[in-house]
Amino acid sequence: MKRKAYCSTLWLLPLLALILAACGDNGQHLGIDGYFYTAQEIDLPGQAGSTTGFRIKNGYFYYRQEKTIYRFPVEDFPRKQGSTIPLEEGGISTQEESTPLPEGMQLPQGEAVATATGGVLQDYTLDSNGGLCYITVDVSWRTGEALGGTLARTGQDGTEIYRLDLENIDTPNVSLAMDGRNRTFLLAGDSLYLVGEMGELLAEIPGGSLKAEFYRDSGRLLEGEDGRVYYSPGDYYNAVYEITGDDEAFRQGTFRMERIELPGTCKCYSSSFGLLCGDAGLLYRYRKADSRWEPLLRYGDSNLPSRPAEILELTEDRLIVSYSYPYDTLYLLDRAKAELLPEREVLVLATRDLSRELEAYIMDFNRADSRYHIRVEFCDDVQMDIRMNSSSPPDLVDMDDEMVLKYAGKGALEDLGAWLERSGQLDREDFLENVVNGYTIGGRLVCIPDSFLCRTALGRAGQLGEKAGWTAHEAMELAERYPEAQLFRNPTFTSMVSFFQQYICERFIDWDSGECSFDGEAFRELVRWMEGHSKGMGNGMAGSTYDSIVSVDMPVTEEELLVLEAYIDGLSGLVLYELRMGEDITAVGYPTADGRAYYPADKYNTLGIPADSRNKEAAWQFLEGFLSREDNERTRRSGLPARRDLLEEMEEALAGPEYERDEKGDIIVWDSTGESGMAAQEWLYVEGESVPLYYLTGEQLEDIRNLIEAIDFTPQGGIRREISGILLEELAPYLDGKKSLEEALRIIQNRVGNLVRE
Numbered sequence: 001m002k003r004k005a006y007c008s009t010l011w012l013l014p015l016l017a018l019i020l021a022a023c024g025d026n027g028q029h030l031g032i033d034g035y036f037y038t039a040q041e042i043d044l045p046g047q048a049g050s051t052t053g054f055r056i057k058n059g060y061f062y063y064r065q066e067k068t069i070y071r072f073p074v075e076d077f078p079r080k081q082g083s084t085i086p087l088e089e090g091g092i093s094t095q096e097e098s099t100p101l102p103e104g105m106q107l108p109q110g111e112a113v114a115t116a117t118g119g120v121l122q123d124y125t126l127d128s129n130g131g132l133c134y135i136t137v138d139v140s141w142r143t144g145e146a147l148g149g150t151l152a153r154t155g156q157d158g159t160e161i162y163r164l165d166l167e168n169i170d171t172p173n174v175s176l177a178m179d180g181r182n183r184t185f186l187l188a189g190d191s192l193y194l195v196g197e198m199g200e201l202l203a204e205i206p207g208g209s210l211k212a213e214f215y216r217d218s219g220r221l222l223e224g225e226d227g228r229v230y231y232s233p234g235d236y237y238n239a240v241y242e243i244t245g246d247d248e249a250f251r252q253g254t255f256r257m258e259r260i261e262l263p264g265t266c267k268c269y270s271s272s273f274g275l276l277c278g279d280a281g282l283l284y285r286y287r288k289a290d291s292r293w294e295p296l297l298r299y300g301d302s303n304l305p306s307r308p309a310e311i312l313e314l315t316e317d318r319l320i321v322s323y324s325y326p327y328d329t330l331y332l333l334d335r336a337k338a339e340l341l342p343e344r345e346v347l348v349l350a351t352r353d354l355s356r357e358l359e360a361y362i363m364d365f366n367r368a369d370s371r372y373h374i375r376v377e378f379c380d381d382v383q384m385d386i387r388m389n390s391s392s393p394p395d396l397v398d399m400d401d402e403m404v405l406k407y408a409g410k411g412a413l414e415d416l417g418a419w420l421e422r423s424g425q426l427d428r429e430d431f432l433e434n435v436v437n438g439y440t441i442g443g444r445l446v447c448i449p450d451s452f453l454c455r456t457a458l459g460r461a462g463q464l465g466e467k468a469g470w471t472a473h474e475a476m477e478l479a480e481r482y483p484e485a486q487l488f489r490n491p492t493f494t495s496m497v498s499f500f501q502q503y504i505c506e507r508f509i510d511w512d513s514g515e516c517s518f519d520g521e522a523f524r525e526l527v528r529w530m531e532g533h534s535k536g537m538g539n540g541m542a543g544s545t546y547d548s549i550v551s552v553d554m555p556v557t558e559e560e561l562l563v564l565e566a567y568i569d570g571l572s573g574l575v576l577y578e579l580r581m582g583e584d585i586t587a588v589g590y591p592t593a594d595g596r597a598y599y600p601a602d603k604y605n606t607l608g609i610p611a612d613s614r615n616k617e618a619a620w621q622f623l624e625g626f627l628s629r630e631d632n633e634r635t636r637r638s639g640l641p642a643r644r645d646l647l648e649e650m651e652e653a654l655a656g657p658e659y660e661r662d663e664k665g666d667i668i669v670w671d672s673t674g675e676s677g678m679a680a681q682e683w684l685y686v687e688g689e690s691v692p693l694y695y696l697t698g699e700q701l702e703d704i705r706n707l708i709e710a711i712d713f714t715p716q717g718g719i720r721r722e723i724s725g726i727l728l729e730e731l732a733p734y735l736d737g738k739k740s741l742e743e744a745l746r747i748i749q750n751r752v753g754n755l756v757r758e
Contacts, residue, residue: 030301031338039302039331043106054312058130067121070110078105125176130156137172146172162199175220180227187221194250203250224275235267263293269311280378281306300376303363344373351398358605360634372618393610395619401715408441414609417445419620425628435642438713450605453569453639454711461584469597472503488563492538496530506593514757519749569639571704579686599711604638654696726751
């Protein structure tokens with residue numbers, strides 16, 4: 001590399017820059033209705049444990065740490081100079097919006113008002129009088145299963161009102177809500193309990209009554225304006241349900257669950273000012289009076305991550321937002337006029353989903369750069385096509401492989417090779433050669449992935465031999481030699497097609513002439529073999545190995561499986577599977593026509609610049625900095641880096657042992673053995689236990705280097721996924737006995753041939 005772009009200390013820039021993050025393009029494109037929210041970080045109390053469960057009621061601010069609930073008077077809440085705290089409203093307001101909090105402000109420690117004993121404190125809520133209701137669940141330390149629970153309620157002065165034993169609770173996933181009549185709703189899995197003000201069990205609604213459209217333990221209860229109670233089937237869902245009914249209706253099971261559509265795939269949050277939900281970087285508030293969701297803020301305008309763990313609305317103009325990543329971070333947000341902010345040009349980055357490291361880097365960039373502000377637009381496939389085909393496309397686009405193939409095929413992506421030649425920070429040679437080759441499409445380097453992981457089939461060297469690579473016939477012969485074993489886990493017909501996909505596309509298609517041979521004897525034999533070794537059709541997606549992927553922690557015996565489909569996301573990846581299988585392994589890869597090793601890659605942060613972007617220079621400045629960054633805790637790459645120098649640093653770190661040292665830097669010698677203590681470089685999780693990895697041998701490093709050098713970075717999907725879809729669609733009736741194999745192969749020959757020639 002020529003030089004580094006952004007250093008790993010960007011996050012140490014003054015917090016005032018965070019407040020100025022939402023500025024842009026003459027104030028026309030940042031904020032909502034002319035307003036945005038300033039964001040000030042507040043330090044959390046300095047005691048062990050995660051700080052969660054923020055609530056406010058009757059002049060007190062509440063939070064939870066581990067097994068204890070704390071509170072303090074709202075007048076002690078960190079606030080700006082000149083602010084007032086109207087206790088009668090139970091909230092906090094400010095009069096001087098432009099005055100930042102002093103640096104180092106901390107959430108007060110507060111007094112303990114409840115502590116769980118003999119169980120795990122799972123949730124709590126507050127009644128209209130400031131009383132506290134909380135639930136603890138007894139959890140088996142051996143199995144993690146729930147063994148019953150206790151629902152307790154105290155007055156604001158701490159006097160216990162009731163303590164209700166609930167022996168039927170069999171899940172630790174519970175949720176509480178209090179309605180306007182001080183009735184307590186308890187959700188346990190998909191069962192609902194309704195408890196009266198004095199602890200009387202008013203109703204017990206069995207599982208299955210709450211429209212649990214996700215998994216049994218995914219639902220949550222929420223509180224809204226005017227004492228309303230809602231049920232969310234799961235985080236990031238498309239609807240929420242308001243639960244209504246009198247005591248008798250709940251006893252009879254005739255209570256109502258009114259479905260409320262969300263503005264997208266959202267996570268919902270309780271709020272006494274109206275239910276909140278977050279979707280695609282936006283936060284909305286629900287207005288019950290006119291049944292609509294109104295946009296409240298855009299997280300990126302306030303330079304905040306888009307997936308808060310919790311939100312507490314103090315007033316309609318002031319919120320608290322907390323994040324579990326980075327761990328235990330809390331922000332105070334205040335509404336302010338966007339016109340007061342300095343002007344910066346807005347660059348749009350379009351994405352379907354945003355990785356945490358890219359989001360963190362965008363925040364760093366926005367804090368540091370005085371000319372540009374990156375705004376993220378979340379798009380589904382249709383929206384992305386509309387944006388890319390518009391007269392004003394995004395300036396950057398974060399793509400999956402399908403998008404890369406689509407837009408590169410249309411010439412809609414800028415050639416990054418030309419920008420690399422002019423770069424003062426990066427060279428083409430800074431990246432793995434196969435990464436650059438894989439994303440050079442039509443002679444144009446259309447994007448450069450930031451990091452990746454390798455997908456491979458692997459197995460015991462004693463069964464596979466030591467040579468990487470094999471043909472379909474060799475894979476079938478292996479299965480025939482061990483008839484009591486499965487070729488891989490969950491061998492459905494769908495996963496068979498996915499497993500042999502590369503071989504099929506090479507062996508039965510001439511990509512130069514467009515000729516196919518799916519109606520020949522060779523493909524007929526392959527279909528019959530897959531049919532004979534499959535367990536049903538399966539539900540995996542065409543062109544995906546999802547059906548057959550096995551967790552590294554699942555039992556693997558020689559009699560059970562011959563091959564694992566594995567993800568290798570670190571230099572120690574092969575060693576992990578050696579430990580799992582208990583002997584030497586061979587990363588044989590997926591079958592090909594010529595028997596070479598084929599390892600496809602999953603890529604992260606595959607960014608490109610649209611060819612019609614109006615801000616190519618600025619977009620390259622951002623992309624150049626992102627690719628050349630040094631990792632810190634917040635922007636650390638997922639998987640393996642695409643840059644050579646970072647891979648070499650990782651290899652160097654694992655090439656020899658590190659020793660534990662004392663405060664003076666001297667190597668520690670263990671008194672019991674007289675030996676120096678090696679420090680574990682990594683911990684590998686195998687069969688429920690953490691195994692220390694001290695270093696990699698020269699042979700182990702060579703094995704992982706050879707695998708990385710052989711990875712195929714060609715974007716997956718596109719026409720190959722369509723071909724797999726045609727195979728599954730036309731062969732399904734044959735497998736069901738509704739169509740002859742000859743008829744199915746004739747249709748496949750025709751359809752695939754037309755597709756390839758087109």
